[in-house]
Amino acid sequence: MKIVLKNLTKVFPSxxxxxxxxxxxxxxxxxxxxxxxxxxxxxxxxxxKSTTLNLICGLEPPTSGQILFGDDDVTHLPPENRxxxxxFQNYALYPHLTVEENIMFPLQNLRGKDKLSKEEMRERxxxxxxxxxxxxxxxxxxxxxxxxxxQRVAIARALVKMPRVLLLDEPLSNLDARLRLQTREEIxxxxxxxxxxxxxVTHDQDEAMSISDMIVVMKDGIIQQIGAPQEVYxxxxxxxxxxFLGTPPINTFDGSVKDGLLYVGDKAILETPGVxxxxxxxxxxxxxxxxxxxxxxxxxxxRVEVMGRDTSVVSTHPNSRNTFIRSIISANSKLxxxxxxxxxxxxxxxxxxxxxxxxxxxxxxxxxxx
Amino acid sequence: xKMKKNDLKGWLYLLPAILFLGVFMVxxxxxxxxxxxxxxxxxxxQTYHGIGLYNYAYVLHDPxxxxxxxxxxxxxxxxxPVSTGIALLISLGLNAIKPLRDLFQTIYFLPYVTxxxxxxxxxxxxxxxxxxxxxxxxxxxxxxxxxSVDFIDGxxxxxxxVLCFYTVWVVMPFKILILTSALASVNPDYYSVARLDATxxxxxxxxxxxPMISPMIFYLVITGFIGAFKAYSDAVALFxxxxxxxxxxxxxxxxxxxxxxxxxxxxxxxxxxxxxxxxIVLTITCVNLLISKKHVYR
Numbered sequence: 001m002k003i004v005l006k007n008l009t010k011v012f013p014s015x016x017x018x019x020x021x022x023x024x025x026x027x028x029x030x031x032x033x034x035x036x037x038x039x040x041x042x043x044x045x046x047x048x049k050s051t052t053l054n055l056i057c058g059l060e061p062p063t064s065g066q067i068l069f070g071d072d073d074v075t076h077l078p079p080e081n082r083x084x085x086x087x088f089q090n091y092a093l094y095p096h097l098t099v100e101e102n103i104m105f106p107l108q109n110l111r112g113k114d115k116l117s118k119e120e121m122r123e124r125x126x127x128x129x130x131x132x133x134x135x136x137x138x139x140x141x142x143x144x145x146x147x148x149x150x151q152r153v154a155i156a157r158a159l160v161k162m163p164r165v166l167l168l169d170e171p172l173s174n175l176d177a178r179l180r181l182q183t184r185e186e187i188x189x190x191x192x193x194x195x196x197x198x199x200x201v202t203h204d205q206d207e208a209m210s211i212s213d214m215i216v217v218m219k220d221g222i223i224q225q226i227g228a229p230q231e232v233y234x235x236x237x238x239x240x241x242x243x244f245l246g247t248p249p250i251n252t253f254d255g256s257v258k259d260g261l262l263y264v265g266d267k268a269i270l271e272t273p274g275v276x277x278x279x280x281x282x283x284x285x286x287x288x289x290x291x292x293x294x295x296x297x298x299x300x301x302x303r304v305e306v307m308g309r310d311t312s313v314v315s316t317h318p319n320s321r322n323t324f325i326r327s328i329i330s331a332n333s334k335l336x337x338x339x340x341x342x343x344x345x346x347x348x349x350x351x352x353x354x355x356x357x358x359x360x361x362x363x364x365x366x367x368x369x370x
Numbered sequence: 371x372k373m374k375k376n377d378l379k380g381w382l383y384l385l386p387a388i389l390f391l392g393v394f395m396v397x398x399x400x401x402x403x404x405x406x407x408x409x410x411x412x413x414x415x416q417t418y419h420g421i422g423l424y425n426y427a428y429v430l431h432d433p434x435x436x437x438x439x440x441x442x443x444x445x446x447x448x449x450x451p452v453s454t455g456i457a458l459l460i461s462l463g464l465n466a467i468k469p470l471r472d473l474f475q476t477i478y479f480l481p482y483v484t485x486x487x488x489x490x491x492x493x494x495x496x497x498x499x500x501x502x503x504x505x506x507x508x509x510x511x512x513x514x515x516x517x518s519v520d521f522i523d524g525x526x527x528x529x530x531x532v533l534c535f536y537t538v539w540v541v542m543p544f545k546i547l548i549l550t551s552a553l554a555s556v557n558p559d560y561y562s563v564a565r566l567d568a569t570x571x572x573x574x575x576x577x578x579x580x581p582m583i584s585p586m587i588f589y590l591v592i593t594g595f596i597g598a599f600k601a602y603s604d605a606v607a608l609f610x611x612x613x614x615x616x617x618x619x620x621x622x623x624x625x626x627x628x629x630x631x632x633x634x635x636x637x638x639x640x641x642x643x644x645x646x647x648x649x650i651v652l653t654i655t656c657v658n659l660l661i662s663k664k665h666v667y668r
Contacts, residue, residue, distance in 0.1 A: 079566050080565060084566060092559035092560055094581075106567035111570075348517050355410065
């Protein structure tokens with residue numbers, strides 16, 4: 001079931017009555033989620049991603065705009081008639097019911113022609129439990145299970161009524177780091193096995209990048225960029241997106257373009273053909289540095305952190321906006337020192353420049369073969 | 371050695387409380403137990419002429435005591451479920467409305483801070499028949515074409531009705547207060563999930579709300595039982611101090627009368643009656659606890 005959001009806007013009245021005004025949590029959203037895909041809504045807290053989820057499931061009415069599931073306009077449909085399954089951040093499992101009763105709960109609500117017999121209900125419940133691999137825990141109460149198991153029960157409860165759309169609100173935020181890795185793969189597997197269109201909300205870019213078919217990066221209620229994770233990472237639309245994606249985060253500098261050359265400080269570090277002279281923000285991915293004698297990018301070495309597979313070089317530069325610059329180089333390549341400085345060449349496709357004022361991307365032509 | 375010193379310190383801290391509780395609670399309790407077995411105890415001369423179960427036998431055969439037991443049980447059985455049920459309904463209503471909620475909460479809480487005797491006075495005006503007026507309630511009964519009833523000095527059922535009405539009204543505010551806060555503390559996510567799953571309202575209530583607030587309901591039922599068993603001042607406020615004559619005495623009222631009332635000066639009988647009440651309350655509370663183990667979600 002594809003989901004279409006058309007000019008979707010949600011405005012909340014401001015909490016502060018004296019100041020008045022309003023908060024635009026979701027600002028004119030316009031995009032289509034293709035059928036059977038896993039979509040990550042990504043952004044810092046307060047960017048409106050949970051509100052978007054609530055709009056899709058119907059717990060909040062939109063201020064304006066339209067929501068379509070396939071060809072059905074569900075904008076004014078109450079949540080119970082939309083056929084959505086929602087997994088809450090805290091799972092919201094009924095604490096006084098066992099796993100089995102929790103999963104059965106939505107089925108027991110079915111009335112009229114949808115009413116199921118006891119056997120059918122049990123059948124469906126077992127199928128959902130098997131899908132999330134908790135069939136051995138059916139007799140447990142939620143308090144007797146780990147966070148990861150509770151999460152699975154919550155997903156099973158959302159899936160058992162066979163919703164058209166599955167929504168997950170910060171599904172991994174209550175899990176420890178190890179479980180998080182495991183669970184996100186689990187979510188991916190369940191999504192692919194069921195083929196159900198799934199939207200999940202997260203503030204963790206790792207999470208979104210690793211399992212989504214498509215990510216939607218949001219800030220202050222406005223969509224910044226939509227695309228496949230790798231696409232967005234390799235080709236950020238603005239400085240915010242470039243900074244938000246990637247660990248370690250991208251290195252940013254104050255710079256300028258003069259005569260087709262990009263300067264950081266008084267050194268030209270890259271050719272940027274076709275860009276007019278102007279001050280710019282420069283962002284270089286940590287993996288964009290190549291150690292090289294006489295390289296054009298020179299920074300002051302602070303320390304080297306060995307991480308096994310590769311090496312993280314921590315250095316400083318007077319024009320850097322971050323305290324430290326982090327460069328990730330392969331453990332095999334040798335760092336080139338020049339006194340207390342290190343010298344690098346740069347991969348041009350790992351260097352992005354942005355308008356110094358608006359943060360909008362300024363594109364330049366890459367030379368062939370790079 | 372260190373441990374011992376710490377122990378001593380701990381006991382020293384506890385000493386004031388232990389002394390206080392010992393003198394004013396534990397000792398009197400033991401004393402009551404002793405009195406209840408001392409036959410013909412005279413508090414003035416501190417003498418008695420035998421030890422045995424005569425006091426219990428006397429009390430259990432005293433028609434006034436049996437009347438008091440009957441009244442107390444009726445009061446308990448009627449007021450506890452009724453007051454808890456109505457309080458739950460009102461709390462659900464309060465929880466569902468947004469505008470004027472604070473106003474209504476205040477109104478419902480007012481009886482709690484009102485003096486028992488003042489409330490009694492108001493009830494007199496509502497229910498009492500005098501030479502000049504039949505009372506507001508009787509006026510209304512007549513309005514609807516009924517026969518006026520003397521609620522204060524009239525038939526037993528009418529007096530019982532007023533006493534129960536009064537008790538329910540007095541205990542309600544506290545229950546509403548507890549239940550509204552219990553309802554407000556239920557995580558709203560449960561309701562969101564239930565809504566998304568198209569759960570009918572009655573099912574949300576019986577399967578989610580009720581289990582979630584069941585510990586509080588249980589608390590109210592237990593304290594309600596205990597409170598109703600100890601009822602006394604409410605009856606005095608309505609029917610005056612000579613409750614035996616009015617036929618509206620309660621067990622605690624009987625104990626009080628045995629100590630100080632018209633028939634006063636029988637501490638042994640009073641002690642025996644008090645211990646019987648204690649056993650009754652203990653039994654009921656234990657039964658409550660047993661039932662709750664099965665039905666209360668923790």
